[in-house]
Structures are given as C-alpha cells and as structure tokens.
Amino acid sequence: MIVRIMGEGQLEIDDSQLPELNALDEALSAAIESGDDAEFRSALSALLAAVRSRGTRVADDVLVDSDLVLPYEEAHIDEVRELLSGEGLIPG
Amino acid sequence: MGILQRMSMIFRAKADRALDRAEDPRETLDYSYNKQRELLVKVRRGVADVATSRKRIEVQLSQLTSQADKLQEQAQRALSLGREDLAREALTRRSGLETQMGDLQTQHDALRAEEEKLTLAAQRLQAKVEAFRTKKETIKASYTAAEAQTRIGEAFSGISEEMSDVGMAVQRAEDKTAAMQARAGAIDELLASGALDDPTGIAKDDITAELDRLASTSDVELELARMKRELTADTEEAPQALEAQPDAAEQASAEPVVEAQTQPRREEGRA
Numbered sequence: 001m002i003v004r005i006m007g008e009g010q011l012e013i014d015d016s017q018l019p020e021l022n023a024l025d026e027a028l029s030a031a032i033e034s035g036d037d038a039e040f041r042s043a044l045s046a047l048l049a050a051v052r053s054r055g056t057r058v059a060d061d062v063l064v065d066s067d068l069v070l071p072y073e074e075a076h077i078d079e080v081r082e083l084l085s086g087e088g089l090i091p092g
Numbered sequence: 093m094g095i096l097q098r099m100s101m102i103f104r105a106k107a108d109r110a111l112d113r114a115e116d117p118r119e120t121l122d123y124s125y126n127k128q129r130e131l132l133v134k135v136r137r138g139v140a141d142v143a144t145s146r147k148r149i150e151v152q153l154s155q156l157t158s159q160a161d162k163l164q165e166q167a168q169r170a171l172s173l174g175r176e177d178l179a180r181e182a183l184t185r186r187s188g189l190e191t192q193m194g195d196l197q198t199q200h201d202a203l204r205a206e207e208e209k210l211t212l213a214a215q216r217l218q219a220k221v222e223a224f225r226t227k228k229e230t231i232k233a234s235y236t237a238a239e240a241q242t243r244i245g246e247a248f249s250g251i252s253e254e255m256s257d258v259g260m261a262v263q264r265a266e267d268k269t270a271a272m273q274a275r276a277g278a279i280d281e282l283l284a285s286g287a288l289d290d291p292t293g294i295a296k297d298d299i300t301a302e303l304d305r306l307a308s309t310s311d312v313e314l315e316l317a318r319m320k321r322e323l324t325a326d327t328e329e330a331p332q333a334l335e336a337q338p339d340a341a342e343q344a345s346a347e348p349v350v351e352a353q354t355q356p357r358r359e360e361g362r363a
Binding site: 003004006007008009021022025026028029032047059060061062063064065066067068069070071072080083084 | 094095096097098099100102103104107209212213215216218219220222223224227246247249250251252253254257260261264
C-alpha cells in the first residue's frame with residue numbers, strides 16, 4: 001500500500017498495518033467533524049508518526065499513485081476541510 | 093470511507109480528467125512533460141525565494157543583535173555616570189529588541205525547514221520527471237494510441253499526483269515567504285527610521301546624545317578642577333621660587349632655572 005504525506009513524498013506500508021491506520025483515520029475524521037483544532041492536531045500527528053515509523057520511502061524515480069494521502073504536518077483543520085470539499089486547492 | 097482515501101481520490105480524479113481530455117493520449121504525454129518541466133523551474137525558483145527571505149532575516153537578526161549589544165553598553169555607561177534612569181531606558185529598549193529577535197529566530201527556523209522540504213521536493217520531482225520522460229519515449233515508439241492509453245495509466249497518474257502535491261507545496265511556501273517579507277519590510281522600516289537606531293552608527297540616538305552630553309559636561313568639570321588645582325599649586329609654589337632665586341627674572345643663565353628647563357634650551361643657553 002502506497003501512502004503519500006503531502007509535501008514529503010510517498011511511503012510504502014505493509015497491508016497488515018491497515019487496521020491501525022484505519023483506527024487513526026477514524027479519529028482524524030471525527031476530529032474534522034467536531035471542528036476541534038486541538039483534537040485534529042493530535043490525531044494528525046499520531047497518523048503521521050505511525051506512517052513515518054512503519055513505512056519505507058518510495059524511490060524518487062518511481063511513478064506510482066497513492067492509495068492514501070495524508071495532509072501535511074502543519075495543515076490547519078480548515079485547509080483539510082477545503083481540500084476534501086473539492087479540488088480548489090490543487091493548482092492546474 | 094476514511095479521510096485518507098478521500099484525499100487520494102481527489103488527487104486521482106484530477107489526473108483522470110487530464111488524461112480524458114486528450115484525444116490521443118500520446119499527445120498528453122508531451123503536454124504533461126512540458127508541464128512537469130515548468131513546475132520543476134517553479135519549484136527551484138521557490139527554493140531560491142525562500143533562501144532569499146531566510147538570508148534577509150539573518151541580516152536583520154545581526155543588525156538587531158548589534159543594536160542590543162550597543163544598548164547594553166549604553167546602560168553600563170549610564171550607570172557609571174550615575175544616571176540610572178538612562179540605564180533603565182536602554183535596558184527597556186533592549187528587552188523590546190530581544191522579543192523581536194526571538195520572533196525573527198522562529199521565522200528563520202520555519203523558513204529553513206521550508207527550504208529543506210522544497211529542496212527535497214525539487215529533487216524528487218526531477219527524478220520522477222526523468223523517469224516519466226524515459227517511459228513516455230518508450231510508449232510513443234512502441235504503441236498505438238489505443239495501447240498507449242492503458243500503458244500510460246499508472247505512470248501518468250503517479251506523476252500527476254506528484255505535480256499536484258509539489259504545486260501546492262510551492263504555493264504554501266510562496267504564501268509563507270510573502271507573509272514574512274511583509275514583516276521583514278516592517279522591521280527594515282523600523283531600522284531605517286532610527287527607532288532601533290542607525291546600524292551605521294552615524295546618526296546618534298537620544299540615549300547616546302544624552303550620554304555624550306553628560307560625558308562632555310563631566311570632561312569640562314574635570315578640566316576645570318584640574319586647572320583650579322594647578323592654579324592653587326602655582327600660587328603656593330611661586331613665593332618659594334621667588335625666595336630661592338630672587339633675581340631669576342634678570343639672570344637667565346642662573347643654574348636652578350637652567351636645570352628646570354629642557355635640554356635644547358640649556359644647550360642654547362650655553363652657546
């Protein structure tokens with residue numbers, strides 16, 4: 001499974017890690033729903049830490065799309081909401 | 093569906109749309125390759141811009157540091173002249189500068205981190221663009237339009253996702269540097285207005301002016317005191333001298349007077 005951390009690149013993670021990532025992903029979803037920035041920040045940090053520690057870097061010259069995409073470290077909750085609401089943030 | 097999957101689908105949807113637009117996918121490859129090279133130029137420019145901002149902050153930090161050192165010296169000088177009020181004023185200004193310096197240091201560290209991230213992003217993109225070019229040439233040489241469509245798939249969406257990500261990262265870096273440029277501009281203005289003193293040291297700030305005034309006043313006092321002491325000493329010594337050499341004024345060659353004179357004058361006297 002290929003995971004991208006926005007602004008940092010891609011990592012490959014073994015599928016066996018999926019349940020853990022899913023749990024962390026649910027926590028992030030809940031935080032975004034609630035709109036609580038502190039909760040969002042700790043959920044995002046936990047996810048990033050898990051992906052960074054479990055994943056191995058994809059080589060720079062490999063062209064592959066990602067199964068999962070994580071927001072960048074310092075992303076604000078509103079930025080992630082905007083990203084999810086459409087493609088406005090992705091430049092042409 | 094989780095957030096992470098939804099995010100990846102947003103990236104993929106964009107790649108799919110780009111591919112769908114083209115009648116012949118092989119043309120899309122060349123078009124995309126040109127876009128990739130444009131983006132690469134943009135990212136490198138982004139790295140240079142961030143570095144410029146970082147260096148500007150470094151210059152300001154060193155200016156503020158020397159200003160803070162100067163205020164510290166002024167405080168010491170004021171205290172030695174017995175002006176605690178001036179010393180307090182200098183130290184208050186110094187503490188204001190330190191707040192600003194701490195703020196600048198934080199910005200500096202953020203810019204350095206941004207610079208490193210963008211540098212890595214540029215390296216990554218360059219490697220991917222190169223890989224894409226090789227793949228593109230192979231596909232164009234070996235396949236028909238219909239075959240190309242299926243062969244491109246992963247390579248195209250892979251590079252497209254990278255481009256979206258890097259494009260957003262450059263945008264974020266630009267926003268950040270723009271915000272910092274504005275703040276750096278405000279500090280430059282402050283430095284130029286003399287509110288933080290003139291770093292060239294030509295113009296005098298009010299504390300320096302006051303200390304100089306104090307110093308010159310005390311110099312005058314010291315000089316006056318010295319002259320007074322001399323005068324008193326002269327009037328005390330003069331009668332003794334007159335007693336010892338009653339005709340000193342008339343006899344220029346008199347021994348004691350010659351002794352008191354300098355070497356050349358003594359030789360002159362003998363000749």
